[in-house]
Amino acid sequence: MNMTSLDNTLPAPRLGEPYLLTPGPLTTSYAVKEAMLRDWGSWDDDFRAMTAELRTRLLAMLGKGGDDFDCVPMQGSGTFSVEAMLCSFVPRDGKVLVLANGAYGQRTAQTLAYLGRDHVVLDKGDYLPPRGVEVAQILADDPEITHVVAIHCETSSGILNPVEEISEATYAAGRKLLVDSMSAFGALPLEVAQVRYEALVSSANKCIEGVPGFGFIIARKSELELAKGNSNSMSLDVHAQWATMNKTGQWRFTPPTHVVAAFLVALRAHEAEGGVAGRGARYTRNRDVMVAGMRELGFETLLKDRWLSPIIVTFFCPADPKFVFADFYALMKAKGFIIYPGKLTVVDSFRVGCIGQMDEHVMRRVTAAAKETLEEMGVKSATPPSRALEERAKLAA
Numbered sequence: 068m069n070m071t072s073l074d075n076t077l078p079a080p081r082l083g084e085p086y087l088l089t090p091g092p093l094t095t096s097y098a099v100k101e102a103m104l105r106d107w108g109s110w111d112d113d114f115r116a117m118t119a120e121l122r123t124r125l126l127a128m129l130g131k132g133g134d135d136f137d138c139v140p141m142q143g144s145g146t147f148s149v150e151a152m153l154c155s156f157v158p159r160d161g162k163v164l165v166l167a168n169g170a171y172g173q174r175t176a177q178t179l180a181y182l183g184r185d186h187v188v189l190d191k192g193d194y195l196p197p198r199g200v201e202v203a204q205i206l207a208d209d210p211e212i213t214h215v216v217a218i219h220c221e222t223s224s225g226i227l228n229p230v231e232e233i234s235e236a237t238y239a240a241g242r243k244l245l246v247d248s249m250s251a252f253g254a255l256p257l258e259v260a261q262v263r264y265e266a267l268v269s270s271a272n273k274c275i276e277g278v279p280g281f282g283f284i285i286a287r288k289s290e291l292e293l294a295k296g297n298s299n300s301m302s303l304d305v306h307a308q309w310a311t312m313n314k315t316g317q318w319r320f321t322p323p324t325h326v327v328a329a330f331l332v333a334l335r336a337h338e339a340e341g342g343v344a345g346r347g348a349r350y351t352r353n354r355d356v357m358v359a360g361m362r363e364l365g366f367e368t369l370l371k372d373r374w375l376s377p378i379i380v381t382f383f384c385p386a387d388p389k390f391v392f393a394d395f396y397a398l399m400k401a402k403g404f405i406i407y408p409g410k411l412t413v414v415d416s417f418r419v420g421c422i423g424q425m426d427e428h429v430m431r432r433v434t435a436a437a438k439e440t441l442e443e444m445g446v447k448s449a450t451p452p453s454r455a456l457e458e459r460a461k462l463a464a
């Protein structure tokens with residue numbers, strides 16, 4: 068299968084398989100899935116070379132200055148890697164400022180509570196962005212804070228948080244930044260020459276378009292050295308995984324061999340597509356085409372354009388009483404598209420992902436399917452309730 072032919076339509080999922088308009092697991096290419104049809108010995112040279120290639124390719128995405136960083140893959144879903152980053156880089160007597168505006172920020176705070184790390188939360192609610200000035204103020208008021216954790220794209224609303232200004236405020240106050248770039252890394256630039264941070268995490272099944280099974284921590288080498296002895300989890304100790312991997316080329320415990328093999332195929336396709344810039348451009352086009360089509364039907368986005376990420380977009384449910392999300396979901400699925408329920412607490416919403424093996428042609432089919440579905444449901448207009456628009460008005464331009 069030719070992975071580089073993105074100028075026309077991407078290969079559709081196999082017959083009967085719906086597109087996953089979800090932020091990972093997502094629709095992967097046939098070549099990625101096919102790579103899993105053989106077995107590898109975890110200690111064998113062939114597999115060790117695969118691990119080395121994976122680490123090198125991920126580091127290359129940091130751009131200039133990436134030599135100061137190293138990449139440590141970690142078994143488990145993305146959350147395991149977030150937890151590994153937190154318990155390894157935050158010393159036991161450290162204190163964290165968590166910038167939360169959705170479920171993943173909340174999960175980071177919960178993880179720190181489990182780990183017994185002191186922390187405070189700047190909770191911006193469902194979707195308002197944490198701003199640099201707010202971070203500066205909190206850090207000035209509390210000299211005990213050692214680390215700031217930011218969520219790059221908060222996948223629960225799809226907001227693209229302003230990591231650059233958060234980073235500037237953090238380092239101006241002499242503290243350290245850790246970034247959950249789970250749903251953004253590989254499609255949105257996080258080059259070390261542009262944004263300063265000590266470590267980031269992401270996983271196999273988001274913008275690199277692999278299958279689920281591991282995550283990875285990319286951290287400054289000096290921070291990796293300092294991490295020795297910090298972790299109060301044995302299996303999630305990033306320093307130990309790093310030291311073993313550098314010494315033996317192996318993972319400490321059974322690696323997800325097939326997932327790694329699939330990920331390498333995904334990484335090569337990522338490069339062939341033009342790396343982070345190419346991947347980001349396709350997702351941006353996906354978003355623009357999909358959002359324009361949905362707006363034509365009367366749907367409104369939760370976020371104003373400047374905060375919309377090319378990863379996933381939240382729409383308000385229409386005010387029309389004939390609109391029932393469960394029915395909308397089922398009818399969209401019958402047309403080959405799996406959408407995602409919303410996570411807002413104030414008003415009803417749903418989400419449509421822009422990532423995975425999909426292009427603008429697929430997105431046009433998505434909005435055509437939405438139009439047809441509204442007709443089937445007897446919904447005349449997709450306009451949201453006025454309460455939703457009042458809610459959105461709280462968001463600065």
Ligand SMILES: *Cc1c(COP(=O)(O)O)cnc(C)c1O
Nearest residue numbers: 144145146171220222247249250
């Ligand atoms: C997907 C995601 C995670 C990790 O979730 P898992 O279900 O453990 O893979 C963490 N943070 C963000 C922002 C995410 O999008």
